[in-house]
Amino acid sequence: GNNTANNAGNTPANQAAEGNKAGTGDKLKVVLLIPGTLGDKSFFDAANSGLQKVKAELGAETKVVEMGTDKTKWEPTFNDIAAEDWNVIISGGSEITEMFNLTAEANPDKKFINYDTDIEEAPANMYNMSYSTNEVSFLAGAVAALATQSDMPNANADNVIGFVGGMDIPGINAFLVGYIQGAQYVDPEVKVAVSYAGDFVNPAKGKELSLIQYNSGVDVIFNVAGGTGLGIFDAAKEKTKYAIGVDSDQGTLIKDTDSQKGDLIVTSAIKKIDSAILGAVKKLQDGTLEMGKRDVLGFVEDGVGIAENDIYKAAFPADLQAKVEEVKQKLINKEITVDNAMGMETSEVEAIRNAVKP
Amino acid sequence: MNSLLNVILTTDFAFSVLRVTTPILFAALGALISNRAGIINIGMEGIMLVSALAGVIISAYTQSAWVGLLGAVLAGTMVAGILAFFTLKFKTHIILGGVAINMFASGGTVFLLYLLSGDKGSSTSLASKVLPSVDIPLLKDIPVLGPILSGHHILTYFSILSVIVVYYLLNRTPIGLRIRSVGENPHAAQSVGVSVVKIQYTALLLSGFFAGLGGAYMSMGYLSLFTRDMIAGRGWIAIAAESMGRGTTVGTALTSLLFGAADALSNALQVLNIPAELIATLPYVATVVGLVIYAVSETRKKNRKLKSPLAK
Amino acid sequence: MFKVKYFEVIRTSAVIVIALAIAFLIISLVSDQPVKTIGIFLWEPISTKGHIGNVIEMAIPLMFTGLAVSLLFRANMFNLGAEGIFYFSGVVTSVLAIHLTLNNWLHPLVAILAGSLVGALLSAIPGILKAKWNANELVTSLMFNNILFGVGLYLLNYHLRDAKAFANVSFKFEKTAQLDKIFQGTRIHTGLIIVLVLIVAAHLFLYKTKWGYELRMTGVNREFARYSGMRTAKVIILVHLIAGFIAGMGGSVEVLGMYNRFQWASLPGYGLDGALVAMLAKNNPLSVIASALFLAYIRIGADLMSRLSDVPSEMISIIQAVIILLISAEQFLKFWKNRMLLKEAKEA
Amino acid sequence: MSKALLEMRGITKVYPNGVVANKDVHFSLQEGEIHALAGENGAGKSTLMKIMFGMEEPSEGGIYIRGEQVKLQSAQDAIDRGIGMVHQHFMLVPSFTVAENMVLGMEPRKGLGFSAAEAIRMTEETARKYNLAVNPKAKVEDLTVGMKQKVEILKALLRGARILILDEPTAVLTPQESEELFRELKQLREQGHTIVFISHKLKEVKAICDRITIMRSGRSEGVFQTSDVSEQEISRLMVGRDVVLKYDKTTPAFSKPVLTVEGLSVHDAQGKALLANIDFTVRGGQIVGIAGVEGNGQTQLIEALTGGLKGVSSSGTVKVKDTDIRSSDILEIRNLGVSYIPEDRMRQGAAGDASISDNLISTRYRSRDMNKGLFLNGSKIAALASSLVEEFKVRCSGPTQPIGMLSGGNMQKVVVARECSTSPELLIAEQPTRGVDIGAAQFIHQKLLELRSDDCAILLVSADLNEILEISDSLLVMYEGQIVAYFEDPSAVSEEELGLYMLGINKQDRPKHGRTVNHV
């Protein structure tokens, strides 16, 4: 939602520079390092919105730095920032974890938070988080599989659901595998059409791939494709078919400007990175944050969840909502375990994908 | 394999080829005009991007898709004008100029988007408008052809019309004559009082105009929003298409269609068990193969004779 | 004579001043402290050893691709294929960096040479197509960029990916494969030495050898070269081989110098940047050093500016674009030059 | 003297590269005269005329029409004031038709479009009016040079030119064509046109011009009534020394055959004969001239001798010394001791952006004395370049200057220097003095004669009959791909007689010119 990317842009003074001069005592200084650029409407934007909350609710001084996609620049940026007088340095992603851990070890007087990593080990001044992506995707898969056979107005008789991913990479496949297993859980016969756009900034490609899926009998598509994914919703609107959003509550977001389109986004698989970041910083301020470990945030910790918003409530039949709730409870109670594609070999993912090919 | 045929042998697929071709065709026609005037405009990608954003912003603020389209096209023309100003007035190297325009557009669009909407990634928070798709009476009722040719976005029809317009413009109008003369022998044009610089300005502005239409199509038809770097290489493909079309209007249109078809095919191929990374290379492999076959047959023809006596 | 001779210097300085003035204007629009901000842009990249290091690190790949492209441009080949080759050779080198067991200096040598050779061979394809059948090298090279990227990404995902890294990255390179750092406190690696040697070699090649001569003549006027008895098809293939070798070496060196795993999920962009560097260097190998450093300097400056001030990172590309547009504006201040020429003519 | 129609006062022109092409030049035109502009290559004639035509801006000085100063900022301004120019190099768009070229810049319209029919009508009308026949629908790339020349003149006339500048219009014409042009020019003068005529052929200048302005090194050397000065005087003023117009040719001493062509035939893709049954021999110490109207197979013949037969089906034999070269490329042919001066110096003869010295070594950088293995021997190259520049009197700032900056004649000297300085056994010289001033032409001729006395075989193709009659030991005439005449002693042939063969009106029977081969 809120994307005031650079806080200094709307505050009078150049805080970063000021902060450099004086360690003004009690005010917590928090910096967020984005290994990429803002505007992805998911991962990075969510982290940034978490930072905004830290600023608003904890009165911290904050700054966000976009490190861009050139990975050779990340290490010097980490080092430069660590040399400044920030109390808390936040970044996220498995890709940066090694580098980030090294930075933390070299700066024992600072606190570090990695808001999303699959790597367990963490230095003593680092707190790691990750999310049950596979479980929330499982739930999204259940929604999709239930929807495709339902009597929802835009569902067809075919038993096929779709998935459009940005690239064939672990981060995306973590969603895919959960999604497939969730769908299979409610209906072992379900077929899943899978496409990858090969690109996170090509919505037109996302739209084409979705149109092909919709034309071939798919009636719900799970979008896990960043900017490319926005084309999927366009396709959904054009074909009046359903879609499932990702990372943030995309249905509500889009409904603001295009209700017709928004209403077709039955739900979204949300990773609550923003509240996770807020929570961690809060605990850190209180001194209750356990450093040197990693927490996996699931439904119980409110780290993930599907968007049970107005659209969901209106579009998705109540009896099916109940079924989904049931599945969710089972996930919480560990009655169901979901595989995690993080750490799978490509061939394993391929096997899972091919098993449900339409 | 069957599932592939199920996808390809449909009117939907044929329909999608035209849809995919549209932005490439617009930009390729733009590239054609500037190339015929002897200047290679490699800033197509950037111009399209700026136009795509301009269309979204202007249509969102005026709440009129048509005004948005006008704005998009003007923006494209204006960016081309900046390029023209530097390359024609100050003799900035045209390639560097093009690179600079692409760079400027990639950062500038995000920057502007951020200033206007507080969002760096997409324009979803702007209620922009889209141009309509149109059914063509009579045609739409013909089986097979109807579903393929009718119901397209209005700019898709514009693009087809543009082929005719550009053909006419280049081959049948005074300005076309001048554009071609400037491209082929600028000294000759200059010697009869044709201002080479003026013609090149015109050609570059026209190339911006058509790229602008391509950009508008991306964000106001094909899609209903702007996202960062959304042109995703289509400008470059258009330049390649123009090059492969050997500077003729019909050739350019055909190669654009070839690229469109190959791209659509690569989307359809995702139903097969081939790694997505490899499928994505298909349009490019097809192009290279096509180009080689064409080039080989052309040189064969040429090699077998001496210069003909009068052609000097 | 003095004045005209130094016209280029004067023009360039004037242009830089104007470009900075424009940059300053743009920055003033968004920044509360424009003076300080532009100060960061200008001084920060050379203010610390680390930052100077960053500039040089970034210039290394730019020098490689800039050199490769300038040779192609010299031969009048408008080929933008350095991009794909840079990427793909990086993949090839990574395979060897992961799987070979060799000693400290042999390992990078073998890995880099393999990457470079593959680059040379791949580059030869558009070269042969151009030389033999006159297939447009711009089209083929742009297409090859996408093809090589696709195949490279496939190799990464299906054959090199380290599942335990939880990301689309390869297995770790053997320590023996990585290039040594040569300056304490920076990440400047031996690649710098390699590229500088290469640039000098290319300079000698271009201006002092028979083959370089053939290359230049073919570039200026292929028909002339042919009538003089040069085998221009061979020359074109040769320059493609060399350029591919250099671009490939660039990718290999970058991968081993700056990374410990292969992790490019998109084309890194050095090929097109190489074209920029080459054009700024007017296709002169030695000037490639300066133009690559210049580009790296303004990029690092802009990065630092966005990090240390309130100017968003997208400003980078706008300011870069302005500088590039102006820096190559040859006719800028033309009237002044003409006046000076006339004066000199009269004095003579 | 009446008031000048057009006057250029104190014109100075400095090109951006620093070349001073005109220095304080005064030039004036009387209404209704044919005014010659003469001067060496690079004297600045074309530049002065381009300034008058608005295509170049003078660095200093003014242009006055009937005493009133005018500012000409583009060719259009000049055209609007009734000035037309036919350039030294054709200013035509090859892929356009004659009519399209004619109207470019002032296209007739029909609605929004261009009216091709009207363009054709305009072309035909102008052609009729001035009695210059052209085919408006023909593509310019298919025209002979003579035709192109006509189109250029018509272009200017169509635009209502009252002042017509002709920059070396006769360099590429046959005598007959030149004669025709002169008739037309005189006719134009009668109609009240004023003409500036640039030529290196002083005979022509004497024949048709009223007055002459002579230029040297960018300055005007003065204006004269043509009748008051002799050719000798003109050339002395141009060159600054006496120019010998006759050569002392040593008596020929032919040695063994170097180039032997027997029964050579080549057909194009449509089966039409490009070359039909060509026989001739060139011996050491012999200059064989080939005359013919352009487009009658000379180009194909030369191409066939310089590697063009490779991969092309042909019959007959082409031998250099004892080697059949029908499947050799140009390098292999050159390695047999063959040198070649191509007719198109811009396209094949020189690399414009490369330095003079780079241009001088293009055929010999491989030889052992120019390199040390892979490396070129810089000091030897530099020494060679400066000695050649000096020997051939190439006007330049030094051997490192790009050749493209030289005037046409000086560029040609570089080409000739390169090809003549490698002690060739066979020299194929195609239009070696086209557009070259008399001083330089004479110099080039002397070089050819020197090679001849060194036992070099020379095949000379030229459109300049004077040259060919003067220099050659034997002479062939080509017409439509065949050899239609053979003269053992060119000095006994008149230009007119030659012209009849060239135009295909006369033709010798085979046995006679078949003698070429058997001639001992």
Ligand SMILES: Nc1ncnc2c1ncn2[C@@H]1O[C@H](COP(=O)(O)OP(=O)(O)OP(=O)(O)O)[C@@H](O)[C@H]1O
């Ligand atoms: N790259 C190509 N591949 C296949 N066919 C081509 C190609 N380029 C042109 N053609 C064919 O050549 C013919 C002539 O092309 P076209 O009519 O476009 O030329 P044009 O636009 O009139 O050219 P010009 O502008 O030079 O007059 C067309 O029928 C077209 O099919």
Ligand SMILES: Nc1ncnc2c1ncn2[C@@H]1O[C@H](COP(=O)(O)OP(=O)(O)OP(=O)(O)O)[C@@H](O)[C@H]1O
């Ligand atoms: N565009 C140009 N740029 C730089 N120098 C030029 C240019 N055109 C001509 N020159 C130089 O200006 C001088 C005069 O050239 P110009 O063409 O006027 O000579 P010219 O008298 O017409 O010679 P020619 O008889 O060979 O045609 C020459 O030294 C030439 O090299």
Ligand SMILES: [Mg+2]
């Ligand atoms: Mg269904």
Ligand SMILES: [Mg+2]
């Ligand atoms: Mg001249």
